[in-house]
Amino acid sequence: MRHFKQTGGTLLALALMSTTALAADSIRLRLDWSWWAGQTPMILAKEKGFYDEVDLDVEIAQGQGSKTTTMVVGENADPIGHANLSTVAQSVSAGVPITAVAGWWQQGPISLICTDPSIKTPADVKGKRIGSTPTGSDGQILPAFLKANGLELTDISLVNMPGDAKFAGIASGQLDCIxxxxYFYAPQLKAQGKEVSVLKYADWGVTNLGFGIVVNNDYLAQNPDIVKRFLAATRKGMEYTFAHKDEAVGIFLKVSGNTQPAEFHRSVLEAYEASLHTRHSEGKPLGWMAEADWEAMNETLAEFGSMLGKKEATAYFSNDQLPQ
Known part of the structure; x- marks a missing residue:
């Protein structure tokens, strides 16, 4: 039998090889905005160790808006982001090199939120005072909602205002709808004792995908396995979040330091859970996106929004990295 003498250099080399083999892949996730409850599945996946289980060391960085997130991911400063998919679509059309790889919150939350109890259908908004932010995604989709339901902008009394002024306007009774x-406005109005009706644009003929995961194209081509592991662990975090909402809210509050009531954040998670699929993606794995939804949304953005350079729907997204 032959024996080998292990030198100090050999032992060091073996130790380094072992450390390298066990090292997790590091990645930074850029969020869409500062902390809010819709980010809970990713926060929970980190806090519960779901990313660790797939050998990922994930740093979560707060964002400054979905538009900024798409640019940061496009530059590969942070290779993965969480962003509003309608914003992702407009960035892709503008040439930003990113791809949506998961659509989590698929039925977009943009709606008319009304405190006039007579408003039950789109036809009921005729002559009503409606607050909207023209530079926001809600303002760009409002004309499509009206057209899809046989209405014109002249049928309503439109009040253009900044986003932070809308809630004050409807809470004080100066507006009938905003x-x-x-998920953001309705619970706060209900907490003030107001009767609230919601006309979700997605329920009334206007496809607007909500939030999902976007990846830099070069990073995706070079690191498909990392992206697949990230999506698998995130989906596990999402499933755990919806199965244990109170625990999930507690983790979110601990990490974020948010001071709003736990009931408010739970209501956001309930709205999230009810919006995981469209009729085109129903029955598919969580995160799977339908070509028909992207095409319908992009047609709306091209006609009513600021989208230029509309491409084929498949240029915007891929389901290939999702766990089956």
Whole structure:
């Protein structure tokens, strides 16, 4: 039997090889905005060790808006981002080298939120005072909502205002409805004792995909396995979040330091859970996106929004990295 003498250099080399083999892949996820409850599945996946289980060391960085996130990911400063998919679509059309690889919150939350109890259908908004932000995604989709339901802008009393002024306007009774995210405005109005009706654009003929994961194209081509592991662990975090909402809210509050009531954040998660699929993606794995939804949304953005350079729907997204 032959024996080998292990020198100090050999032992060091073996130790380094072992460390390298066990090292997790590091990645930074850029969020769409500062902390809010829709980011809970990713926060939970990190806190519960789901990313660790797939050998990923994930740093989560807060964002400054989905548009900024798409640019940061496009530059590969942070290779993966969480962003509004309608914003992703407009960035891709403008030439930003990114691809949506998962659509989590698929039925977009943009809606008309009304405190006039007579408003039950789109036809009921005729003559009503509606606050909207023209530079926001809600303002760009409002005309499509009206057209899809046989209405014109002249049928309503449109009040253009900044986003932070809309809630004050409807809370004080100066407006009948506001255009915005239902999960954010509706619970706050209900907490003030107001009767609230919601006309979700997605329920009334306007496809607007919500939030999902976007990846830099070069990074995706070079690191498909990392992206697949990230999506698998994130989906596990999402499933755990919806199965344990109270625990998930507690983790979100601990990490974010948010001071809003836990009930508010739970209501956001409930809205999220109810919006995971469209009729085209129903029955498919969580995160799977339909070509028909992207095409319909992009047609709306090209006609009513600021999208230029509309491409074929498959240029915007891929389902190939999702766990089956």
């Amino acid at each position: 255009s915005g995210d239902d």
